[in-house]
Amino acid sequence: MNAVYDVVIIGGGMSGMMAAVTLAGKGRKVAVISKGDPVCCFSTGCIDLLATGGDPLEGIGTLPDNHPYHLVGKDAVAKALELFRGIMSEEGVPYVGDVHANRGVLTSLGRRKTTCLVPETMEFSDFDPDEYIHVISFHKMKDFYPQYITSRYPNAGHSIFDPGVITTPGIAEKFENRPFLESFLSWLGGLDIPEGRIALPAVLGKSLAGDVYREVSAGCGRKVFEIPTLPPSISGLRLFGGMKNALLRRGIDLYWGRGIYSVEKLGNRIEAVTLTSQGRATRVEGTAFILATGSFVSGGLQASMDTVTETIFDLSAYLPGGREGWFNDDFFAPGHEIEKAGIRVDASFRPVDTEIENLYVCGSILAFSEVMKYRCGHGMAIATGVAAAEACGGLAQ
Amino acid sequence: MKFDFQHCIRCTVCVANCPVFKVNSAFPGPKQSGPDAQRFRSDDGASIDRWVRLCSQCKRCDVACPYGVHPAEIILREQTRYGAGHFRPLPYRLFANNYWLGMFNSLIAPLANILTPRGFVKRVLNVFGISTVTPFPPYRFHSMNRSWRWKGRRKSRKRVVFFYGCFINYNRPDIGRGVRNLLASLGVRVVIPRQVCCGLPALGNGDMETARKFARKNARILAGYIDKGYDVIYTCTSCGLSLTQDYPGILGVPDGKKISENSYNLHEYILKLMDEGYIDPAFAPLHRRVAYHIPCHLRALGIGYPAARLFERIPGLEVHILEDNCCGLAGSYGFKKKHEKTSAKLGADAARAIKATGPDALMSDCGACKMQLGYFSGIPALDPSEILRESLKPGGDT
Numbered sequence: 001m002n003a004v005y006d007v008v009i010i011g012g013g014m015s016g017m018m019a020a021v022t023l024a025g026k027g028r029k030v031a032v033i034s035k036g037d038p039v040c041c042f043s044t045g046c047i048d049l050l051a052t053g054g055d056p057l058e059g060i061g062t063l064p065d066n067h068p069y070h071l072v073g074k075d076a077v078a079k080a081l082e083l084f085r086g087i088m089s090e091e092g093v094p095y096v097g098d099v100h101a102n103r104g105v106l107t108s109l110g111r112r113k114t115t116c117l118v119p120e121t122m123e124f125s126d127f128d129p130d131e132y133i134h135v136i137s138f139h140k141m142k143d144f145y146p147q148y149i150t151s152r153y154p155n156a157g158h159s160i161f162d163p164g165v166i167t168t169p170g171i172a173e174k175f176e177n178r179p180f181l182e183s184f185l186s187w188l189g190g191l192d193i194p195e196g197r198i199a200l201p202a203v204l205g206k207s208l209a210g211d212v213y214r215e216v217s218a219g220c221g222r223k224v225f226e227i228p229t230l231p232p233s234i235s236g237l238r239l240f241g242g243m244k245n246a247l248l249r250r251g252i253d254l255y256w257g258r259g260i261y262s263v264e265k266l267g268n269r270i271e272a273v274t275l276t277s278q279g280r281a282t283r284v285e286g287t288a289f290i291l292a293t294g295s296f297v298s299g300g301l302q303a304s305m306d307t308v309t310e311t312i313f314d315l316s317a318y319l320p321g322g323r324e325g326w327f328n329d330d331f332f333a334p335g336h337e338i339e340k341a342g343i344r345v346d347a348s349f350r351p352v353d354t355e356i357e358n359l360y361v362c363g364s365i366l367a368f369s370e371v372m373k374y375r376c377g378h379g380m381a382i383a384t385g386v387a388a389a390e391a392c393g394g395l396a397q
Numbered sequence: 398m399k400f401d402f403q404h405c406i407r408c409t410v411c412v413a414n415c416p417v418f419k420v421n422s423a424f425p426g427p428k429q430s431g432p433d434a435q436r437f438r439s440d441d442g443a444s445i446d447r448w449v450r451l452c453s454q455c456k457r458c459d460v461a462c463p464y465g466v467h468p469a470e471i472i473l474r475e476q477t478r479y480g481a482g483h484f485r486p487l488p489y490r491l492f493a494n495n496y497w498l499g500m501f502n503s504l505i506a507p508l509a510n511i512l513t514p515r516g517f518v519k520r521v522l523n524v525f526g527i528s529t530v531t532p533f534p535p536y537r538f539h540s541m542n543r544s545w546r547w548k549g550r551r552k553s554r555k556r557v558v559f560f561y562g563c564f565i566n567y568n569r570p571d572i573g574r575g576v577r578n579l580l581a582s583l584g585v586r587v588v589i590p591r592q593v594c595c596g597l598p599a600l601g602n603g604d605m606e607t608a609r610k611f612a613r614k615n616a617r618i619l620a621g622y623i624d625k626g627y628d629v630i631y632t633c634t635s636c637g638l639s640l641t642q643d644y645p646g647i648l649g650v651p652d653g654k655k656i657s658e659n660s661y662n663l664h665e666y667i668l669k670l671m672d673e674g675y676i677d678p679a680f681a682p683l684h685r686r687v688a689y690h691i692p693c694h695l696r697a698l699g700i701g702y703p704a705a706r707l708f709e710r711i712p713g714l715e716v717h718i719l720e721d722n723c724c725g726l727a728g729s730y731g732f733k734k735k736h737e738k739t740s741a742k743l744g745a746d747a748a749r750a751i752k753a754t755g756p757d758a759l760m761s762d763c764g765a766c767k768m769q770l771g772y773f774s775g776i777p778a779l780d781p782s783e784i785l786r787e788s789l790k791p792g793g794d795t
Contacts, residue, residue, distance in 0.1 A: 231408055256460050
């Protein structure tokens, strides 16, 4: 089959999906190709902008000159995040927060994570350490131990409810069932909990999270918040589900579960890509292409002993010196040099060092993004996704 | 494929996508029954994982995996290994031979259609482990294999073989005749040779030998036509998956690769004709609001949603694409008493999502989805080709 699109986006993560929505908003015909579900499914669902002391948006000014945020610009970053919030409210997963203020979110290890925008179910996660927190856990639930939290906060207690299943997707599914929700609420009402907030792992429903959350809050009359869990992370899946629905609603074509088999070039332009298949390859043709395949974890970049390669178009990747300089001795120290590896782009998000004219790059595959060091993952993905789409929207007719 | 389980990083995205895991806690999920357990399996050792039978083979895990692992395929291999070494209860034997079952019921269609909804028949079926929650579809005597076997100009440049599949053959031959007429009206020569079940039901019920027998027979017929310049058209997405992936893959059929390379989904083929400039059909407006339930196996085909791309061209037609739910019937999976609850819960969830879009009809390419969702939602369930025919009005008897 020969499918012809204005823009073909390779990579179905946050950055690719935001680029797709932006282009569809301009009336472009868009396809998104993804070899599987993206990394945001394992994430907390929170949008990290930049982990600086106070104002993350203003903090962009303090980043090194080559950081991709500078290509977007502060105002455009704020606008991109506003677009994201609009989309997610439309899909029933509203986000709260302010781009000028970071906030803390309690994690399942009892630590606070610095982030910026959070799903409404985590709004009250930014509590005062003196305040009493009551953690609700579930009998034999996998990978969630309230003791990690209660041991860190002396002013905290916990209770355990038996939902009959032990997995996060299983419990989340149960919460969408009314009799279960009622039995949970009556159990919760029967507990003698001191004045304070109530925290639960993020399992309050999958697609109906907003409704379940509001009902639990109203049912116990307290400030309730969710704690993001290890994968399968329901709050991450809600983020992905909301974005994917937004794509389908805008008539964007999805080619899921297939990698890129080959790239067809004519002169300096990419004409089409073909998808891996047992038999005849599906061919997807486009006027412009956006590369949003992510960095090492999602396979956009691949490292060998002494070099780093880009896996689809074989673009030349920036490399921070030789292998001996890639890593810090302290594994947990933020900012291993290898994080700087990636694709260098010009002001309109086109890769430098290549002849190809109709290719744009966004997301964590960009060189110098240093996502782990600056804690800017989703924020940078959203901002560069929208910006690359804006840059490419002018060219693709 | 043999070692691809080693690429699993245990991210659990497959688990989050598994419909059975969501509602049946007895199933350990695709990660544990697929790549995790595979490390302890040996081709020489006996198959002992009884729970692999709980997998419905929807392939959602295969599509979701970002690291190229195919949990469903790993489980399928184990299902057939388990099936070969263990007693297969009656429903497994019966549904593996769905083709013969359909042929028999079609022969005695009026009687079969009167008997199956009866209480005492249902009780007997239940005793034998067959679920009767979703009603059996009515059978037709005037089946596809008793219909006119060719249509369209003999000298046409575009010539196709139509692989209709058992559901269309015995239960909804009107859809099949409609597809035949539609293709003919687009200037395509359609030939409908004698053919048997694609083999997927046998494979899914752990009977590799029967599956191979069916597949070899079809392959001989289809390859003969392909050599003469014909393309193969399918509408049932599960048959399509079997032709394009299982024939060259797990079934190892001679000419499997050839069949895989020359088989097209109906809508994909129509788009191809349009792209090549062979046709420029005039789509008449349709004032309808339709929910398009994407069958799991259409997702697994990896061809996008070609019918949806055609619907975009029909003025006035409002289509809501729903791709997050499995209907739960999964061919013959939901017709087994053992899976009845899982299937019913998934069917009800999918029907709720469909009804939330307020449609006047629902659509799905897959016969099982149509049966299950039509029953659970009470909304008429159409094949995408029926909507296309409404707009293109090809005429002809169905």
